[in-house]
Structures are given as C-alpha cells and as structure tokens.
Amino acid sequence: MTVTEETKATHVFPVTQVTESRRNAVNFQDLRFGDVFSDHMFELVYKNGKWDNGQIIPYGPVSIMPSANILHYGQGAFEGMKAFTMENGAINVFRLRDHYKRFNDSCKRLNIPSIPEEVFTQAILQLVDLDRQWVPKDKFKSLYLRPFVFATEEFLGLKTSTAYRFYVITGPVGNYYREGINPVKLTTMPDYVRAVKGGVGNAKVPGNYAASLYPAHVAMKEGYSQVLWLDAIERKYVEEVGAMNIFFVIDGKVVTSPLTGTILPGVTRRSVLELCQIWNLPAEERMLSIDELFDAWREGRLTEAFGSGTAAVISPVGVIHHKGETLTLDTEKMGPVAERLYKAITGIHHGTEADPSAWCTVI
Template sequence: MVDQTVNVTLTEDTKQKPVAEQLEFGRVFTDHMFIMDYIEGKGWHNPRIVPYQPVTLDPAAIVFHYGQTVFEGLKAYVTKDGEARLFRPEKNMQRLNRSNERMCIPHLDEDVALNAIKQLVSLERDWIPTAPGTSLYIRPFIISTESYLGVAPSKTYQFLVILSPVGAYYKEGINPVKIAVEDEFVRAVKGGTGEAKTAGNYASSLKAQELVSDKGYAQVLWLDGLEKKYIEEVGSMNVFFKINGEVVTPALNGSILEGVTRNSVIRLLNHWDIPVAERKISMEEVYEAYEKGLLEEAFGAGTAAVISPIGELSWKGEQLIINDRVTGSVSKRLYDTLTGIQYGTEEDPFGWIEKVK
C-alpha cells in the first residue's frame, strides 16, 4: 500500500488566470502538478504536488521510442454554490488500470490516484472556471522512464496529473456535425491496443482526421479493422444511433474504448425506459435504416463534448442527412441531463458525483 501522504511544494510564481471567454482546450495549465515515481522492487512511492514544470527525461527513455504510456481524461466542475465536484472519477481510475494491464505498466492503487487528483484539484480550485459550460480538465498519465533501447517493459515510471481550465465545447449550444466514414485507415483491431487509452492509438488516427478535415468534416467514423464493415467509434468518442425508436451502440469487442460517458448514456437510457442495445452494427445497416426513414438520430459521447450530435454522414459518395441536421430529442435530453448532474442543476440518482473538499 502506497503512503497516501502527499508532500506539497507551493509555487512562488503564480500564473495569471485566463479570461473564460478566451479559453481553448488544453492550452493553459494551472500552477501545480502531481508526480509519483515507480521503481521495480520498490513500487510506487514519493507522491508529491510541485509547481508546474517541465519533465526531464533521458533521450533513451522507453516512452520516446516504444510508446509505453497511458492516460486518462476527466473534469472538475463548480456549482452555483461554489462546490467543486468530479463526475464518476473512480471509473477513470479503473480504466487507467485496464490500460496499464494491456501496456505492461504496474498496477496503480486507485484510491491513492483518486486521492491525489482530489488533493490537486482542491489546491487549484480557484482555477476551475465558473462561466456556463466551462470546467477544469484533468489529465492523469503514466510514462515509462527507464533509459533502455530495448523492446521490453520499463522498470521505472512516473505517474503525473496536470490540470487545464477549458472553455465550453460548444460556444452556441450543441449543433450537429459532419462526419466522414473512414474506409482506408483503421483505428484498432481486436487483440491490439484499441481498448486501452494509450498514445499510439491517437497518433495513428491523425492522418485520417487530417484528410477529412480538409474536406470540411469534423471527425472520422471508424470501421472495424478486419472487414471494414462494422462501426466502432467516431473520432475519439463512442457512437450511438437511434433507429426506429431503439438506440444502438457498438458492443465492446476488444478494440473499442469503454467510455465513461458511454456507460452513463446507457444507464440513463435504461433509467428512462428507452430501448438501448449494445451489439454489432454495420454501416450497411445504418444506410438501410436511413433509406427507409428509420435513422432518427446519431451522436458521439465522450468527456470533452459530452454529447456530439451527428447531422451528416458521408459514405461511399452518399450524404446521409440525419434529422434534417437538427439535434434530436434524445441527444438533447442526454446532454442536458449529464451536464445538469455535473454542474449540480439536476438530481444525481446514481451517486455519480464525487465532491472535492
């Protein structure tokens, strides 16, 4: 068991906090960060909060050459009463360890990790923006630090947490986006690292994203890596389709990341008695539903956007216009409910909120 006592060194040079209206995602960082070290035979040790600073690594550190690293993403919110809160952070810690398992990184005590995050957020609570839709993005991550040019798991690691105040994802309310179905590049395959939150998955997605962005599309809809037939994710989000009254999302299959927002959406739909199914769904099925007038809504779900409605899908030269490019009722209800729970304007019947003292 790691000693949960976190040594704190306060900065002597505080930064100027940004104006809420000028916030971008992931550009500004708070005054402090958390670090904890791992050495084989000693385990995780020396948890500490220090002034935000560069990380110094040997050029031969394994993370640079073989990509042995994992990360998470969650947010801190503040209510109208000034209460700081997290949304289902234990799920992120659980997923972090699942990613660790896949990437041969030592297991992290989830209570220690969550305690560190809460202590850091508490210290930096004045950095949580209060304007509507804004929040404090939390990025926990682990890097392999051993200096060794060999393809083997590192014997040393660092677990770090940094914080970034972020603006509202949607400046003028949630609006449906244009998505291109990707039929050349693949995101992941079963047995690979698709179900882990690791850097390489995102690096390999950049080329496809770059190509569709040049054509005016917001994201890529990824198909499976074997047959390029079954839908998997949209950009870096899980994806849902409402077809003839039923909401369908691809079943977790070993290449799809298990999203915290995805799980929350499914829980809410069940709570509302809206039919929801986790199963294989092909692009052909979606197209047939569209042709029959049964494709009612489509949306992505993830931490950054919460719910991102899809207004148009481009597939094999066809443009599938969904719900006249208008946000659907289920998408809107999910967005309003999830953000309401996060910001404390809606009841939390599931006990999803973790308060920060």
C-alpha cells in the same frame, strides 16, 4: 436537488506552491480545449518495484532521458476526466472511480505497474482542491483532468520498463469542437483502421491516437471534424469516432457498438446507457453495419446520431459520409434524445440534477 456527500480532500502529498499564479492572465470567458494549464501538477515516481515520492509541484517541464522507453516504444497510458463547479459552489469530480478503473485496465494491457486506487484518487482530489480557483464557475465549462503515466527507463531494446512516472495535469476548458454543441460532420475512412480485436483499441494509450492522426488529417482537409471508424476485419461495422463513442436512434431505439475489445469503453457511453435504463428508453449494444445505417436513414427510421465523450459530452452528428454517399440529419441542432441526455449529464455535472448512482465525488 441531491448532492452527494462531500469528501474531504485530505492533503497527504507535500506541495511546492507557485510563487505567482498564472490564473489572472486567463480569459475564462473564452476557453477552448486543451491550451491552458493550471498552476500545479501531481508527480509520482516508480522505481525499485514501487510507486513513491508523490508530490504536487508547479506545472512545468518534465525531464527524461532521450533513451526513455516512452519515446521509442510508447509504453504509456492516460485518462481524460473533468471537474465541475456545482450550483452550490462545491466541486464535482465526475465518475472518478470509473476513470481509475479504465486507467488501471490500460496500464495492465501495456504491462505498466498498477497505481493504487487510493493514491490516484487522493492525488486528483488534492490537486483539484489546491487549484480549485481554476475550475470555471459557469455552466458548460469545466476543469479537464489529464492523468498519465509513461516509461522512463534508460534502455534501448524492446522490454518492459522498470521505471515510470505518473503525472496529473489540469486545465480549464470550454467546448471541445469548434462547432460548440452544433452538429459535427463525420466521414468513414475505409482504407484505414483504428483497432483490431486483441490489440489495444480498448485501452487509452498514445499509439491509438498517433495512428489515427493521418486519416483524421485527410478527413479534416475534406471538411469533416472526425473519422467514423469501421471495424478492421470487414470494414463494415460502425465502431466509434476519434475521441467519442457513437450512438444512433433507429426506430426509436438507442443503438451503440458493443464493447468487443476494439473500442474505448467510454465512461460517458456508460452514463448514456445507464440513463436510458433509468428512463426506460430502449437501448441496444449491437453490431450495426454502415449499410444498415444508411438504409435506416433512407427509410426515415434513423432520427438521430450523436457522440459521447468526456471532452465532447454529447455532440450531435449532422452529416456522415461513406464511399461517396452522404447521410444528413438535422444539421441545425440536437435531436430530442441527445438533448435530453446532454441536459441530464450536464445537470448532474453541475449539481442541478440528482446524481443517479454515486457518479459525483464532491469536494
């Protein structure tokens, strides 16, 4: 086992500690996703042209004016990342730099002033270190980290805000899907689209998710976990899933949609492609039409489908529905490629597999 050199989480931000931790009230054996939050959060304020007043405070309500830009025009961005307890007891914040870069890109697209990388990094490391008792100890559980920024200027009218707040909240999580790591069911929704080129599909911003909720609701009513989005122009090319990038194994090759501006450049997607490269497993980033996918399935050439995401890690897909036709893969378990990736990625998370390329920030 190789462990990346430990980084000291230097404590530069002032801290107001909770008087009593809520941790004892949490059942760490039965964690779901996104419903439990740790004791503290990080706060940073932008005004008069600069980010300042970084501090760690008890997790709690945030007060903004009813006229704040975020509530009307949605100028905001966020990230989703995880910290893990490693086999040796240290804590691993996974692919911190990659998440920062994507956050910065999302901010740029929404014309939100950039947060310096060292501030973002330091905030996360100090916060995770302070609440390290909240990082679940067992494998396949983690501390989910949610950095987010939003515009707070009191002004009604469409313009870039001059005031913002940035927070990081965290919470212990188990599996993202109710299915656990069992295969999920997806459906296309050709009447709806998620993103168009030139829009904000490749940024992690609230509006993308808000717009996906109604189609996702319809899909769920019909028994599917998430929507498999098709491209917005021809409504034919497979793009991604609600909160995951999508991969297929066709003719023994791993295939995923290219980053053409309409899908989120997933950090896990990147880990998958990098691992395929290390393993000499052929992988292609290319346009794949839903018809080609179904043809490959009919001809027995489609052997696996799986999603990748920070929340979902590697989630096998067992069923894909499209316009009255249903493609079914092994609905009982993961295929061999998905399983190999799942084991490698979770192994790197928990320090039982070598870190391929400085993916881990260990504190």
